[in-house]
Each structure stands twice: as structure tokens, then as C-alpha cells.
Amino acid sequence: MEKYINKIIEGNCVEVMKKFQDDVIDLTVTSPPYDDLRNYKGYIFPFEDIVKELFRITKLGGVVVWVVADATIDATETGTSFKQAMYFKEIGFNLHDTMIFRKKNPIPQIYRKRYTNEFEYMFVFSKGVVKTHNPILVDCMHAGLELNGTTYKNYSKNEQTREKLAKPVKDKKIKGNIWEYVVGKRQEDQEAKGHPAPFPCELVRDHIFSWTNSGDVVLDPMCGSGTTPRVACEMHRNYIGIDISHEYCKIARERVRLIEIQPKLKFDKAQPPTLVLQH
Numbered sequence: 530m531e532k533y534i535n536k537i538i539e540g541n542c543v544e545v546m547k548k549f550q551d552d553v554i555d556l557t558v559t560s561p562p563y564d565d566l567r568n569y570k571g572y573i574f575p576f577e578d579i580v581k582e583l584f585r586i587t588k589l590g591g592v593v594v595w596v597v598a599d600a601t602i603d604a605t606e607t608g609t610s611f612k613q614a615m616y617f618k619e620i621g622f623n624l625h626d627t628m629i630f631r632k633k634n635p636i637p638q639i640y641r642k643r644y645t646n647e648f649e650y651m652f653v654f655s656k657g658v659v660k661t662h663n664p665i666l667v668d669c670m671h672a673g674l675e676l677n678g679t680t681y682k683n684y685s686k687n688e689q690t691r692e693k694l695a696k697p698v699k700d701k702k703i704k705g706n707i708w709e710y711v712v713g714k715r716q717e718d719q720e721a722k723g724h725p726a727p728f729p730c731e732l733v734r735d736h737i738f739s740w741t742n743s744g745d746v747v748l749d750p751m752c753g754s755g756t757t758p759r760v761a762c763e764m765h766r767n768y769i770g771i772d773i774s775h776e777y778c779k780i781a782r783e784r785v786r787l788i789e790i791q792p793k794l795k796f797d798k799a800q801p802p803t804l805v806l807q808h
């Protein structure tokens with residue numbers, strides 16, 4: 530396994546993942562090519578085989594973040610994203626959370642009797658019960674106030690009892706599952722020019738913070754411009770990036786190289802570096 534760690538590997542991800550041992554990956558953050566929306570160079574997309582391999586190589590308690598949306602074809606959304614999510618469940622993954630990646634700067638759409646599309650799904654799958662969760666915290670709107678009222682405790686358990694609100698209201702709470710990012714404008718995202726659909730680095734950073742610890746192994750089997758490996762490297766995680774395109778692998782290797790030769794980003798273990806910018 531060692532020879533694949535901290536490498537960008539050119540090839541069909543199914544064939545490459547077949548060479549990995551079982552139960553070796555802590556987190557996968559990836560986005561497949563969906564609904565033939567873009568023309569990636571030389572792509573073959575054997576969806577079911579990819580999911581089966583991901584299940585085999587993910588550690589017990591490990592997580593796969595699958596970022597996907599639907600094309601609209603002949604006046605209807607394809608529903609591919611939901612079909613894919615159901616397949617992950619069928620082969621044994623838990624659907625741990627259905628999160629939303631909201632684009633703060635969506636591409637304005639030509640009016641086609643629908644609202645501007647401004648989000649993608651981030652399906653969070655786990656193999657068994659999630660083993661690592663470092664929650665991102667945000668400020669409570671009413672922090673410090675002496676509010677009367679009640680709130681649910683143990684909301685997801687059978688017993689749903691209401692208890693008095695904490696007094697005063699706490700400073701921080703766990704962030705919600707709709708995450709917002711500006712796409713393609715930050716310097717770190719501009720490095721990915723040459724790829725048609727890179728992730729914002731911040732999105733990857735927030736997932737890596739949430740689902741892994743330092744030294745864990747983070748995979749992107751369709752890594753394109755290498756955003757996941759780049760951010761994993763910056764955050765002191767081990768990375769594996771795979772892409773079928775020679776050209777994209779070159780971009781990915783260069784992005785990771787620039788991180789490797791820089792002093793590592795100072796990383797506060799308590800909160801991801803993006804938090805200050807987001808709230």
C-alpha cells in the first residue's frame with residue numbers, strides 16, 4: 530500500500546483501487562463526472578464498480594463524501610444523484626448525512642421556467658458508524674442571553690423529551706449541514722485553472738477537518754485538478770489522488786508540489802482555518 534501513499538496516480542480509478550488492500554482509506558472526498566455534463570478528457574465512468582471498490586477499501590467507520598448534482602434533460606432533472614445514493618446504501622454504506630454545497634456565486638441561468646440552480650448534494654456515506662467527527666462550531670445567535678423556553682434533548686432517540694434551554698445560551702453550536710462557498714475566485718482555487726469543475730479548497734478543508742485526524746489517509750479517485758490531495762497535504766493528512774486524464778494529473782501534481790515545498794499551513798486543531806472567513 531505504501532507505494533500509493535502521497536501520490537497522484539494516472540489511470541482508471543477502478544483498476545487502480547483494485548490494487549489497494551481492504552480497509553485502508555479513512556476518508557474519500559470526490560465528485561464524479563455526472564450526466565455527461567462536461568467533456569473530460571478520456572473518461573470512462575463505471576459507477577457501480579467504483580462504489581464497490583470504495584466500500585472494500587474504506588476502513589470501518591470511514592467516510593465517503595460524494596459531491597454530485599443532476600442535469601436537466603428534456604425538461605426533467607435526471608435524478609442521477611438520488612439513484613447513486615440509493616446504490617451506495619444497497620451495497621452496504623450508511624447514508625450518514627445528505628448535505629448541501631450552496632454556491633454563493635452560481636452561474637446565472639437563461640430563464641427556462643425554473644429558478645437558478647445554486648447547489649449540489651454532498652452525500653456523506655459511512656462504512657458502519659462514523660469513527661471520527663470533529664464538528665465545526667458556529668456562533669449561537671442568542672449567545673449569552675437568558676432566554677426562557679424549552680428545546681428537544683435526544684431528538685433522534687425514541688424518547689423525545691423537552692428540557693429547559695441552557696441559561697445563558699451557549700456561545701457555540703454545531704454548524705448546520707448546508708455549507709456555502711464562493712466558487713473559483715480565491716487564489717488557491719485559481720491554481721486549478723485548466724480543469725472545468727474543481728472543488729473550492731474550503732469545501733474539502735471542512736470535510737477533512739470533520740471526518741479525519743492528522744496522519745489519516747484521504748483519497749480522491751477522480752481527483753481532477755487535485756484539490757483533495759492538495760488540501761489533505763496542507764492539513765498533514767496522507768493523500769492518494771487518481772485521475773484518468775494525463776493533463777489533469779499534471780495539474781494535480783503541480784498543486785501538491787507547491788504545498789509540499791511551502792511551510793505547512795498553521796492548522797488549529799480546534800477549528801478549521803475557514804471558520805473565521807465563513808461566519
Ligand SMILES: C[S@@+](CC[C@H](N)C(=O)[O-])C[C@H]1O[C@@H](n2cnc3c(N)ncnc32)[C@H](O)[C@@H]1O
Pocket residue numbers: 540541542543559560561562569570572573574575721724726727728750751752753754755756757771772773774777
Ligand atoms: C468533477 S471532476 C473532479 C474535479 C475535482 N474534484 C477537482 O477539484 O478538480 C471528475 C474527474 O473524474 C475524472 N474521471 C472520470 N472517469 C474516471 C475514471 N474512471 N477514473 C479516474 N478518473 C476519472 C475526470 O478526468 C475528471 O477530472
